[in-house]
Amino acid sequence: MVCDEKKRRSKCPVTFALDQLGDKWSLLIVRDLMFHGKRTYGEFLESDEGIATNVLADRLKRLEAEGIIEKTRDPENRRRVLYSLTDKGFDLTPLLMEMVLWSAKYDADTATPKAMLDRMENDRAAFIQEVREGMKI
């Protein structure tokens, strides 16, 4: 194929976001980068949800193509690839925060510390700043 751009379903912003992130795995990779300090293929594979290797490879490729993550070789160990969030990826922080707050409200078993939920709700800007700093290489 000469052109691999997908046709857009519509010009709706919700659709735009869903076309880039609307599946059961993409946002878990973003979560791991954003909140859990994960950076490598192997680390993503270890997450509790158990993503399949081919699906992980596919999602990393797509997220990179969409400019949400970027890929570098680890200079200290050249067989290791390091993934990180771009600004576009980091800007998903508020979206992830709202997901966490919604789930905390409606899922009795959610494993998010109360203190963190309070910070998310009461000082959004500070929380986002903490995430940004935590993401630093």
Add this chain to the structure above:
Amino acid sequence: MVCDEKKRRSKCPVTFALDQLGDKWSLLIVRDLMFHGKRTYGEFLESDEGIATNVLADRLKRLEAEGIIEKTRDPENRRRVLYSLTDKGFDLTPLLMEMVLWSAKYDADTATPKAMLDRMENDRAAFIQEVREGMKI
């Protein structure tokens, strides 16, 4: 099958939300209920994205089972079924707002009026209140 509960992938709140909404269609139905005043199967079918009839039926069933939407017969026309958001569904408003803001930032073609984006950003509570009022039957 005796029990149709799905096993959870993890206790992560992001996973909880993705298991209920993480596909390319569920949130579009929520969007149509929340922002476009749609309430019937036929109206959802008309949306630009072009959902397949069987997928729409499946998603309506799931969303209802998850307590995000509810179903009533239209008393004035008993062959018509009316869908509406529950409180749990309405509480997705901030999540949808963040999706819209993120897409507006990164998609040059997004069709959201600037004035609406400004209200979402600068007066979140008021915007949410407007949505709530607009949703009234």
Add this chain to the structure above:
DNA sequence: ATTAATACTTGCATTATACAAGTAATAGCC
């Protein structure tokens, strides 16, 4: 030179989706 670590790719079975068509219940009209 051999083994280990890391990041993938491949093949195949299962599941989900898209598309076209058909069915069921209610309503409106004669």
Add this chain to the structure above:
DNA sequence: GGCTATTACTTGTATAATGCAAGTATTAAT
């Protein structure tokens, strides 16, 4: 009451996505 239209689905089938097990390629360590 019988006929047609409306509305909300269901069903069948082809295509695409996912899950799982196994294999390959590149770099590092010994």
